[in-house]
Amino acid sequence: MKRSWIETFSESIGLISKISDRPDWSEEFAMEGPRELYKYPEPSEWDDFMELDSQSWPEKKERHYSIVPTTCFNCESACGLLAYIDKDTNEVRKFEGNPHHPGSRGRNCAKGPATINQINDTERILYPLKRKSERGSGEWVRITWDQALDEISEKIAASLKKSKEKVVYHVGRPGHEGYAERVLKAWGVDGHNSHTNICSAGARTGYALWHKYDRPSPDHTNAEVILLASSHLETGHYFNPHAQRIMEGMMKGAKLIVIDPRLSNTASMADEWMPTYPGSESAVFMSMAKIIIDEEMYDRHYMENWVNWDEYLKNLHPNDPVEFDQFIKRLNEEWAEYTPEYAAKEAQIDAEQIVRVARIVGKAGSKLSTHVWRGASIGNLGGWQVARTLHLLNVLTGSVGTEGGTSPSEWNKFHPKFFDTPPSPDAWNELAWPKEYTLNHYEMSQILPHLIKDGRGSMDVYFTRVFNPVWTFPDGFSWIEMLSDAEKVGCHIALTPTWNETAFFADYVLPMGHASERHDLNSYETQSGVWIAFRQPVLREKARRDGKEVEFTYEVNPGEVWEEDEFWIELSWRIDKDGDLGIRKHFMSPYRKGEKINIDEYYQYIFENTNGLPETAEKEGLTPLEYMRKFGAYLVDSEVYVKNEDSISDDVMNSATVKENG
Numbered sequence: 181m182k183r184s185w186i187e188t189f190s191e192s193i194g195l196i197s198k199i200s201d202r203p204d205w206s207e208e209f210a211m212e213g214p215r216e217l218y219k220y221p222e223p224s225e226w227d228d229f230m231e232l233d234s235q236s237w238p239e240k241k242e243r244h245y246s247i248v249p250t251t252c253f254n255c256e257s258a259c260g261l262l263a264y265i266d267k268d269t270n271e272v273r274k275f276e277g278n279p280h281h282p283g284s285r286g287r288n289c290a291k292g293p294a295t296i297n298q299i300n301d302t303e304r305i306l307y308p309l310k311r312k313s314e315r316g317s318g319e320w321v322r323i324t325w326d327q328a329l330d331e332i333s334e335k336i337a338a339s340l341k342k343s344k345e346k347v348v349y350h351v352g353r354p355g356h357e358g359y360a361e362r363v364l365k366a367w368g369v370d371g372h373n374s375h376t377n378i379c380s381a382g383a384r385t386g387y388a389l390w391h392k393y394d395r396p397s398p399d400h401t402n403a404e405v406i407l408l409a410s411s412h413l414e415t416g417h418y419f420n421p422h423a424q425r426i427m428e429g430m431m432k433g434a435k436l437i438v439i440d441p442r443l444s445n446t447a448s449m450a451d452e453w454m455p456t457y458p459g460s461e462s463a464v465f466m467s468m469a470k471i472i473i474d475e476e477m478y479d480r481h482y483m484e485n486w487v488n489w490d491e492y493l494k495n496l497h498p499n500d501p502v503e504f505d506q507f508i509k510r511l512n513e514e515w516a517e518y519t520p521e522y523a524a525k526e527a528q529i530d531a532e533q534i535v536r537v538a539r540i541v542g543k544a545g546s547k548l549s550t551h552v553w554r555g556a557s558i559g560n561l562g563g564w565q566v567a568r569t570l571h572l573l574n575v576l577t578g579s580v581g582t583e584g585g586t587s588p589s590e591w592n593k594f595h596p597k598f599f600d601t602p603p604s605p606d607a608w609n610e611l612a613w614p615k616e617y618t619l620n621h622y623e624m625s626q627i628l629p630h631l632i633k634d635g636r637g638s639m640d641v642y643f644t645r646v647f648n649p650v651w652t653f654p655d656g657f658s659w660i661e662m663l664s665d666a667e668k669v670g671c672h673i674a675l676t677p678t679w680n681e682t683a684f685f686a687d688y689v690l691p692m693g694h695a696s697e698r699h700d701l702n703s704y705e706t707q708s709g710v711w712i713a714f715r716q717p718v719l720r721e722k723a724r725r726d727g728k729e730v731e732f733t734y735e736v737n738p739g740e741v742w743e744e745d746e747f748w749i750e751l752s753w754r755i756d757k758d759g760d761l762g763i764r765k766h767f768m769s770p771y772r773k774g775e776k777i778n779i780d781e782y783y784q785y786i787f788e789n790t791n792g793l794p795e796t797a798e799k800e801g802l803t804p805l806e807y808m809r810k811f812g813a814y815l816v817d818s819e820v821y822v823k824n825e826d827s828i829s830d831d832v833m834n835s836a837t838v839k840e841n842g
């Protein structure tokens with residue numbers, strides 16, 4: 181191993197020792213291609229990991245850590261984190277990546293380890309607060325969780341006795357698998373609202389129209405061509421997990437094409453950067469599609485088998501012969517206007533580049549991974565066509581669900597089995613789903629204040645969770661107007677880890693934990709394969725390792741910071757004091773008859789019913805819950821390809837029926 185002169189000097193006078201004895205990792209692990217992390221504490225050391233305290237140097241002061249896995253909550257990717265808890269002080273001193281997390285594999289972006297700044301934020305809310313005077317006056321009084329639960333549950337119970345549409349939960353960042361939806365169903369309300377319609381609804385619509393599932397799951401690692409639209413990776417959602425796989429693909433020779441007006445970090449690394457005029461992306465994709473058809477680069481076998489070309493001919497050209505070649509002929513006619521020159525004019529880029537890129541895409545065949553999420557698909561009128569036309573390129577090249585291609589999201593997503601599944605509500609909330617917006621994909625949350633102003637309804641109890649429309653929505657003052665009107669919004673409860681402009685207009689501000697202070701189950705389609713990860717309150721797990729009993733997570737978190745999971749159980753229990761609202765039955769322990777479920781049992785049930793997890797845990801001498809507490813994540817399925825070719829069993833076929841609409 182090469183040493184600097186200062187290392188050589190320090191070694192010679194004994195200031196540092198044994199550099200020359202260190203293994204030469206640089207040769208053993210030359211960076212010639214993607215590889216796994218090789219330096220991190222082994223799980224066998226996680227109960228007591230020793231590290232020298234860097235700040236005490238040159239004194240060799242030992243620090244002993246209890247290392248507990250959890251997941252990051254600073255974007256949706258839910259990358260794995262390891263919390264290093266000082267065994268002397270019981271403080272979390274730092275976060276690093278969890279190598280056992282199948283999505284992030286030990287890596288994080290800068291926001292992951294920065295979780296330490298959030299938990300030590302001196303401005304954070306540490307106790308439940310209640311408004312003292314006028315809403316929005318900024319005067320608060322500290323209350324107990326008991327008081328908050330009692331008062332809020334009474335308001336909800338009163339509302340539920342009158343209506344199933346006046347309790348609303350409006351979420352900014354969910355970060356869990358179906359937890360809140362289950363709670364709302366248990367209450368019998370149509371009360372879910374989300375920010376999706378100013379975020380990903382455009383892209384979702386485009387994908388849903390292709391195959392129902394409304395997200396793409398690109399297999400960048402194995403792709404030969406990676407095509408990203410509006411693609412600083414952060415706008416693509418799975419920032420770090422995708423970034424590392426795009427790099428892997430490129431290290432194996434994949435070409436990167438980025439369509440983005442901005443020279444983003446990703447665009448700066450691309451083989452082809454297409455700085456298209458915003459809103460012109462669909463024209464460029466249609467032009468590429470035309471070139472792929474014209475130059476016969478399409479995957480005939482895939483299209484013949486998986487595209488409903490025969491129905492297209494029968495319905496739009498009933499006098500045509502129902503033959504695949506006739507379908508291609510009709511596509512040629514229909515797409516005649518999408519010449520490279522037309523697209524080049526729309527996009528204000530060179531026609532030659534469009535032709536060149538179309539040929540690269542066409543030659544990728546089944547190894548074309550593509551992705552669009554926000555940006556172009558939501559920032560322009562008709563943006564949903566960006567996702568629709570981008571996925572058309574996957575269909576033409578036969579790269580849907582293939583190794584190195586792009587799969588429907590659901591193939592790579594885990595769905596937990598719950599201990600209890602309440603029925604869907606017998607209600608329709610017009611404030612979320614106004615009937616005149618028949619094609620909306622997700623709730624029309626962006627017009628909520630306007631619907632209320634138009635007299636379309638009101639809310640008795642309104643929860644905002646990690647959601648700050650006063651600041652982030654274009655018309656923040658409309659939200660202030662709505663939230664200031666106690667006639668329209670009877671009670672506003674902000675569930676938030678930090679102060680924000682929307683919480684300022686709340687009646688109750690309830691502090692909820694950051695990544696390392698709460699339970700959640702995560703699973704995202706970051707790659708080919710299905711994984712789950714366990715976000716857990718790390719000081720609670722540390723207390724358990726120390727043999728201490730903890731009933732509620734706020735007992736170990738800073739101040740009285742709590743978590744939504746336990747809050748919803750306790751709130752639901754109190755809403756239905758006598759059990760006559762039919763809510764309590766959905767919160768009964770599956771293990772202790774007639775008693776209220778606790779959070780350990782909630783996750784115990786899910787993990788016991790996760791494919792393969794009980795067997796894997798048993799090999800480690802652990803229960804499924806203990807396994808997830810220890811490792812923080814589990815790979816349910818390592819490779820998921822061409823599920824469309826899975827055969828269907830006779831049992832399923834025999835019990836299937838065809839609906840009237842086919």
Ligand code: SF4
Pocket residue numbers: 252253254255256257258259284287288289290291292293418419420421
């Ligand atoms: S990419 Fe991963 S580490 Fe970065 S913010 Fe998102 S979840 Fe956290």
